[in-house]
Amino acid sequence: MKCTILSIGDELLIGQTLNTNAHWMSQKMNEIGIDVIHHVSLSDEKSDIINCLNDALKTSQVVLITGGLGPTSDDITKDVLCEYFGGKLVFNEDAYRNIEKIFELRKRLINESTKRVAYLPDVCTVIPNTNGTAAGMIFSKEGKTIVSMPGVPYEMKGMVTEGVIPYLKEKYTLPYIFHCNILTAGVGETQLADRLIEFEKNKDPRIKLAYLPNIGKVRLRLTIKGDNKEELQSLVEAARKEVVSCIEEYIYGFDEDSLEENIGHLLRERNFSLGTAESCTGGYLAHLITSVAGSSDYFKGSIISYANEVKMDVLGVKLETLEKFGAVSGETVGEMIAGAFSQLKTDIIIAISGVAGPGGGTPEKPVGTVFIGIGTKDKTIIKKLAFTSHRDRNIQLSAVVALVMLRKFLLNQLND
């Protein structure tokens, strides 16, 4: 079963609106074993809509269309589809009552252009719109299904969940599909690929492995599809186990886990409190940590010592240290950790000082040079790292690598 998603609207093509509809519908189709093979964004033009629909029907049994169902003159999708499937528009009582209800609620009067919305093709199955005025439409042609929905995300979502998915499950016998995401950090795509050469050679050909890198992290996705549910589940589970065994030390979670949440769990388990002392990251590390709901259970606070005066006055970094080794040095980071302990009184402190850039680089400490330290009362680890020439990337990488270091640190704590 293959599906094409057509997103109609000029606002998509000029880059004014981000196409989150196709993204969300793809997830939903995937969950019921339908392969989305194309997303196509196109303009509100009759000929373009017809051409794209013809192309889609050549390759797909299911075509999901959003957009162009509003009351304004540029909304032509309904008329084009009605003509395409050889029907005529007829007044729909239920659709009109729904519009009346909504307009009463919004204390607005129904004008002619709104009334137009209640006229629907006599050759489609109507999907009621519980969140707006424009109804959805399901057309059938040679066993294929063409669905037209509004572009407003929450209206479309309601229709897909309540109308489209039940319809498709009823009409077709769908295969099973299983995904497993293995989330890694602190390792490159190519290093992972090297570790998995044997696995790739020997794996069941039905299993697909994809590498999805993203700032200091790589997501490995295993996918399998077929008819024998139990077989597929055991195959993907076996593959997951094998991949895990090859790269265990880099894995921080699976599927929807986040590195920040994973660290939260580790801190809770150990009943450790956390604080940070940041210079070049300017609060971004604390922001990542506190982006997790409930992080106040373990995160106490941070001293952002962007200026050397603050490093000295608040964190007690010695002037001699700054003069002799510089603000970007292991020595300074060590004293930042000590100072943060006495101020924040946490079990663990992460401290970061580096040259984010674009300015401030020197031959021996170029832009991208960052020192990251993790300390407890009785143990401190400080690493020197070299990142990129881009300020924002350096800030992001510093924070993510600090979290990766903290994770390793916490796991070793357990082993001690």
Next chain:
Amino acid sequence: MKCTILSIGDELLIGQTLNTNAHWMSQKMNEIGIDVIHHVSLSDEKSDIINCLNDALKTSQVVLITGGLGPTSDDITKDVLCEYFGGKLVFNEDAYRNIEKIFELRKRLINESTKRVAYLPDVCTVIPNTNGTAAGMIFSKEGKTIVSMPGVPYEMKGMVTEGVIPYLKEKYTLPYIFHCNILTAGVGETQLADRLIEFEKNKDPRIKLAYLPNIGKVRLRLTIKGDNKEELQSLVEAARKEVVSCIEEYIYGFDEDSLEENIGHLLRERNFSLGTAESCTGGYLAHLITSVAGSSDYFKGSIISYANEVKMDVLGVKLETLEKFGAVSGETVGEMIAGAFSQLKTDIIIAISGVAGPGGGTPEKPVGTVFIGIGTKDKTIIKKLAFTSHRDRNIQLSAVVALVMLRKFLLNQLND
């Protein structure tokens, strides 16, 4: 001039990765007068890539392709295009040196699969990748331009800006298109629309006005397209002046300006230093401020007092204040400001305390309740705000509104 954008990658079609690349590239093509007519997302499959490319070349003079250039086995775009345009892969010295440079910086060793990345078609113009290993490629066919770039957003963006746009401007005579972005903050879309009713009525019909809202800010974009450069420029400039006169007090900048940079200018002008004391924003405000290169000129640091102990120990907030008024109160924010002054010794302090959610809400202080204070030695303003029920939105809105308040504060300082 018409353009089709092809986004290659299964992660897009299963709804794992949101296609922000097509969205961004559409904006850039639009800015140079090229009409994007289709976005197509497709899988890493040879036949599909070839079919979609053939279709695109039927309707477009420019085809922008992203994805499938990585070192792993599922990255086939380069090989497919090389074959499609009848070339062969040859070792590229510059591309290899770039990879070496990056791997040295990252202290990684170059393996075979990485070396593959340095082999490029002998029938393309190479676009250097200043942000990663995989080079971009420009192919020409019957006067049409086909560009292949990595799917990693910041690598693609660098190539489009430094390589693709200059190439297209050089090769084609593009219509003149002028955009003017007027950046506002602290005002809603509808309020702006009310102020601009007269302007919309009387403006030259060739001028388009778009409202682009985004977390506490609204960008107004004026666009005009045509062949008479001087006429278009004077028309859009006149329109800009008129819009500015209608909504002057909400404008913080134009085009690529940022609110953070604007505040940086205001602080520099007045020779004021800035510090923050954050609770619910957890460092996000400091992060926004320090995202500006050179912000160390005016930003000294921050105390992130996520826990009440830190509010008391580091900022000297009184226990009675926390018990009587709560951590989320004007009284607590006032004491946070005082404490931050004695710790950070800056001219201005911004303090924030609120209920980001999802937990922690009460009937009188529901999720989204945030107190923001701005203080100098002799003047303090504290505001109570009510935002949304979403944690991340509340954090973002708190920080942006704080910056908007600071901006007004600084402008009034001048008038004092």
